Amino acid sequence: MPAFPHQLVRRQEAADLMEACSALLELRLQQRLEQQHPRPLGLATGRTMEPLYAALVQRLKAWPAPTLEALRAGWLSFNLDEYVGLPGADQASYRHYMDVQLGQPLGLSSAQLRLPDGSDDDPAAAAAAYGSELASSGGAGFQLLGLGSNGHVGFNEPPCDADARCRVVDLSPATRQQNAGLFAGDPERVPPQAITLGVREILQAEEIHLVVTGVAKAAVLQRLLHEPPTVDLPASWLQQHPQVWIWADGAALH
Numbered sequence: 001m002p003a004f005p006h007q008l009v010r011r012q013e014a015a016d017l018m019e020a021c022s023a024l025l026e027l028r029l030q031q032r033l034e035q036q037h038p039r040p041l042g043l044a045t046g047r048t049m050e051p052l053y054a055a056l057v058q059r060l061k062a063w064p065a066p067t068l069e070a071l072r073a074g075w076l077s078f079n080l081d082e083y084v085g086l087p088g089a090d091q092a093s094y095r096h097y098m099d100v101q102l103g104q105p106l107g108l109s110s111a112q113l114r115l116p117d118g119s120d121d122d123p124a125a126a127a128a129a130y131g132s133e134l135a136s137s138g139g140a141g142f143q144l145l146g147l148g149s150n151g152h153v154g155f156n157e158p159p160c161d162a163d164a165r166c167r168v169v170d171l172s173p174a175t176r177q178q179n180a181g182l183f184a185g186d187p188e189r190v191p192p193q194a195i196t197l198g199v200r201e202i203l204q205a206e207e208i209h210l211v212v213t214g215v216a217k218a219a220v221l222q223r224l225l226h227e228p229p230t231v232d233l234p235a236s237w238l239q240q241h242p243q244v245w246i247w248a249d250g251a252a253l254h
């Protein structure tokens, strides 16, 4: 197995990192247009991804109109996670986030930008259905990931096994605190549960791109780079995948 990560891309400034990462994603989207049965994209949410999606949208809007139309027509992506109990219209939902970041700017429909249905009356059944849907679409090709300060990927909170599947999870107090910004700063208003793809589905992607920015992620990134895989650091299971790129800015790698 090659050394972990397969590629470590470092840029001092986060903006330069996003340019580099969006350039590779743009290239993969161009390549997808030439494939007969491309795998869907695996997408993530969170503050880290916002400048990346903005940089990507800018690049794609410079494409010739017919090529952009072909991209639009063939777009299919699966997001990692969604809060349980939030309808898509809720401004704090990840569905809303994706509509704002990519759906509206690129003219993509909800059916093309898939997320788990957090408003389903039976979240466990919705999670199982979402995992099956991704599997029957072939699994993700290019998988984007952010990193939680507690080492989560998607909403796979520690402790988490490498074979965890798409399911309903309880969010830790640390995660609810970290994500309170969209809930008037009140962690108690952050839903206590979410649906997330499991580490198992994430590891089935063709290539994995973990994007880590800011000094708040420095400690967890050091652990990820130096500790062996453990249930206490769900992102550490990525070490078992042969094609992992870590994209980090100077603050996260300091």
Ligand code: GLP
Binding pocket: 044, 045, 046, 047, 048, 049, 080, 081, 145, 146, 147, 148, 153, 154, 155, 175, 179
């Ligand atoms: C959130 C999401 C993840 C995200 C991560 C980092 O809780 N569930 O998908 O990648 O934590 O978030 P941020 O980029 O806001 O730091």
